Structures are given as structure tokens and as C-alpha cells.
Amino acid sequence: MNLELSVDRAVAEATERAVVADPGAKLDDRAGERAARHRALTGLGAALAVEAEARTLTAGVTAGRAEVAVWLGASLADLGGVTGRSRQAARKRWPHLGAVHRRRHWLGNHVDDLLWAVHLVLDADLEGADPATREALAAAVAATERDFAGEPADLDAAVARWRALDVLVDVRLRELLAGVPEEPADPSAGFAAHGARGVLRYYDHAVHSAE
Structure with a gap:
């Protein structure tokens, strides 16, 4: 799967639905620039929305993978070893996994x-x-x-x-x-x-x- 292509497609689709206010004309605008700028800002708004959604989705997937590892006997220290941080950091990131462990x-x-x-x-x-x-x-x-x-x-x-x-x-x-x-x-x-x-x-x- 081409992740970048998938994100680009998601942003393009979100842009069609996004509503961003037009900040108006600039003194140095060239022909058609105001409309193009508005389209670019709308695309930015859509990209930010997709970024937030993707962050939420990937965090959920990551938490699910961490829980699977703990059900299979991994300790919080083991999780910390994969994340490159401490056991305490893993506990803070996934507080529910203490009970699972x-x-x-x-x-x-x-x-x-x-x-x-x-x-x-x-x-x-x-x-x-x-x-x-x-x-x-x-x-x-x-x-x-x-x-x-x-x-x-x-x-x-x-x-x-x-x-x-x-x-x-x-x-x-x-x-x-x-x-x-x-x-x-x-x-x-x-x-x-x-x-x-x-x-x-x-x-x-x-x-x-x-x-």
C-alpha cells in the first residue's frame, strides 16, 4: 500500500467538503491568485483535518498492538524497549495496560x-x-x-x-x-x-x- 498516495487521496476528497473562509484580496495579487489562494487554504484545512483523524486512528491501532503484546506476556518494560522510552513512559501512554499485565x-x-x-x-x-x-x-x-x-x-x-x-x-x-x-x-x-x-x-x- 502506498501510504502517501492514500493520504493525498483522502486530503483531495476532504478538500471537496471543506469550508474555509476567504481572507480576501491582497494588494500584490496577480490574475486569479485570490481564488487559487483560497483553494490552497481550503486544501490546508482539509489536510489538517485528515492529519488529526490519521493521528487518532494510528494511535488506536498502536494501542491495540501494544495490548496484544501484553496479553501475550510482554511487560511494560518490553513495550518501552520497542518505543525507545522507559517503562514509566509506556505506562503513561497506555495506562489501561497495567491491569491487562x-x-x-x-x-x-x-x-x-x-x-x-x-x-x-x-x-x-x-x-x-x-x-x-x-x-x-x-x-x-x-x-x-x-x-x-x-x-x-x-x-x-x-x-x-x-x-x-x-x-x-x-x-x-x-x-x-x-x-x-x-x-x-x-x-x-x-x-x-x-x-x-x-x-x-x-x-x-x-x-x-x-x-
């Missing part, structure tokens, strides 16, 4: 333990657990185990499996436990519920304590 770091260190705890919950006879919620959690676990069994097909798939694991913990597991008593009557169910609630407390402390 905390989520990814915690999940990355607890995949096996997390799945073990969730399987205990699914295997237990939990009173108060909604069947539809249990089914959603079981489907999320099956998808996670499948996604982490091999290499992802592409970057989207690589990021999607971590985001899905995060939803499994922060949404699906939390929803299931919401209807379960604090002290289930069945001892094995109580063990599973206490363990899963411990996972959520650990997750909340690691992910949300800095917010």
Missing part, C-alpha cells in the same frame, strides 16, 4: 491450578448452583483446555485464549459461586467451594488491588 501475569502462573480448582467445583454436588451457569462454566473449561493444548493458529487466537481464561475466572466461576451457600452441607462440596472462592480472592487481590 496483572491479569495476564496471574493467569499465566496459575493455569493448571485454576483448572484443577474449577474441575473440583464442576464435579461437586453444589447446592444452589444454577444448572445453566454450571453448563456455561463447563463449556468455558472445555474450550480453555482445547485452546491451550496446542499452538494457536495466529495472533488473534493466541490472545483470545487468555481473554477467554480471564472471563472463565472473573465471570463464569464467579457467577456459579454466587448462588452457593458459604458453608455447603456436603463436606466435599464445601471443600470445592472454599477452594474456588480462594482462587477468586487471590485473583481479585492480584488484579484489582492496584486499581
Whole structure:
């Protein structure tokens, strides 16, 4: 793709829609110069509008690429290494990525333990657990185990499996436990519920304590 040609085309199209005031005639104008000057100023106004829009669009794309890198285990220092600036500068530029990094770091260190705890919950006879919620959690676990069994097909798939694991913990597991008593009557169910609630407390402390 020829970026310069694309920008030129965007400016030309924007010029057709732009409205810029004519500053008027100059004493040294030659024939047709006032009209030509007005057209040039209109083109400048259009170019500035395209520049602002392009800056916003590219900033969004760059932020998205940075988030993808963090979901795949990059630290803010790693981002700083690419930008040529410090970790603090990366944090200031993309403040939301601190939370993403905390989520990814915690999940990355607890995949096996997390799945073990969730399987205990699914295997237990939990009173108060909604069947539809249990089914959603079981489907999320099956998808996670499948996604982490091999290499992802592409970057989207690589990021999607971590985001899905995060939803499994922060949404699906939390929803299931919401209807379960604090002290289930069945001892094995109580063990599973206490363990899963411990996972959520650990997750909340690691992910949300800095917010």
C-alpha cells in the first residue's frame, strides 16, 4: 500500500467538503491568485483535518498492538524497549495496560491450578448452583483446555485464549459461586467451594488491588 498516495487521496476528497473562509484580496495579487489562494487554504484545512483523524486512528491501532503484546506476556518494560522510552513512559501512554499485565501475569502462573480448582467445583454436588451457569462454566473449561493444548493458529487466537481464561475466572466461576451457600452441607462440596472462592480472592487481590 502506498501510504502517501492514500493520504493525498483522502486530503483531495476532504478538500471537496471543506469550508474555509476567504481572507480576501491582497494588494500584490496577480490574475486569479485570490481564488487559487483560497483553494490552497481550503486544501490546508482539509489536510489538517485528515492529519488529526490519521493521528487518532494510528494511535488506536498502536494501542491495540501494544495490548496484544501484553496479553501475550510482554511487560511494560518490553513495550518501552520497542518505543525507545522507559517503562514509566509506556505506562503513561497506555495506562489501561497495567491491569491487562496483572491479569495476564496471574493467569499465566496459575493455569493448571485454576483448572484443577474449577474441575473440583464442576464435579461437586453444589447446592444452589444454577444448572445453566454450571453448563456455561463447563463449556468455558472445555474450550480453555482445547485452546491451550496446542499452538494457536495466529495472533488473534493466541490472545483470545487468555481473554477467554480471564472471563472463565472473573465471570463464569464467579457467577456459579454466587448462588452457593458459604458453608455447603456436603463436606466435599464445601471443600470445592472454599477452594474456588480462594482462587477468586487471590485473583481479585492480584488484579484489582492496584486499581
